[in-house]
Amino acid sequence: MKRWYLLYCKRGEQQRAKMHLENQGVEVYYPQVSIEKCIRGNVKITHEPLFPGYMFVRFDYEIGPSFTTVRSTRGVADFVRGGVYPKELQGDLVYTLKQLEPTQTVPLPEAEVIDKGTKVTITSGQFAGVDAIYHEPDGEKRSILLVTLISKQVEVHIDNQDIEKK
Template identity: 45%
Template sequence: MESWYLLYCKRGQLSRAQKHLKWQAVNCFSPIITLEKIVRGKRIAVSEPLFPNYLFVLFDPERIHTTTLSATRGVSDFVRFGALPATIPYRVIEELQIHVGETCVDPQTPQPGDTVLIVNGVFEGLRAIYTEPDGETRSMLLLNLLHKQVSQSLDNRQFQKV
C-alpha cells in the first residue's frame, strides 16, 4: 500500500536525491520556505528547505523495495523507528503542503520593538530599540542617551538582537 516515508539525504545532495527518485517514478516532497534574514549586513529573503537534508517520499514498498531507494544517489537512509521505516500520516503532508512558500522571519532578525545590543562602533555596549530598516544595509535604532531618546541609523553589522 502506498504511504509517505521520510528519507535522510547526504549533506548538500537533497536536489540530487530528488532528481534520481523522480527518475524512479517516486513522488517526492521537500517543503521550501522563504526566510527573511540579515546576510552580510543586508536584509534579504532566501528560499531554503524547511527540513534540511530530509525528503518526504510517496511509494508502495511492495512495488519498489526500500533498499532500492536507500541505494539512490544522494540518499543516506530512511528515518526509522526500530527496524521499519517510519510512515508519515497523509494529514501531516497535506498540512505542510498548505504552508509551502510562506515567508517567515529568522528569529535572529530584529523586528520593530526588539531590544538590540550594539556590538561595535561609537555606541558599542549600549542597548537600543530596533525601529525600522533604513535601506538595504542600515537600520534605525532608538538610543537612550543622557535620559533622552535619540534616533540613530546604524549599519546592520554593528548590532545584534538580544
C-alpha cells in the same frame, strides 16, 4: 499501495536526492520556506528547508522501487526507522503539512534601525560601557561598530541586543 516514509538525506544534498528520486517515479515532498536574510549587509530572500536534512517520500515498495533502491539513491542517507523496517507515516500528516505550507516570505525580525555614523553605547560584554559609532550590520543578529582604542578606531562585532542608541 503507495505509502509515505521519511528519509534522512546527506548534508546539503536534498535537491540532488529529490531529483534522483523523482526520476525513479517516487513522489517527493520537500517543504521549503522563503526567508529574508541579511547577507554581507544586504537583505536577500533565500529558500531554506523547513526540516533540514529530511524529506517525505511516497511510493509502493511492492511494485517498485524497493526500499534498497530508494535508500541507495544519490543524496539519500537512510530511512527514518522504527526498528528494522522504515517507519510508515500517516498520509494525513503530509497532506496537512502541504496545506499549512507558508506561501509568504518570513521577514527578518523587527530590529531598531540604526543609521551609519550614529553614536551608540555597548551595554554588555567585554566592551560594556564603551561609546562607539555604528558602522554597518553584520548578519541578522550582530553589527559592526567603530570603537576608539589607543587613539585608533577599530571595528568590533557586537550582538545587536548589546547596543543602545545615545
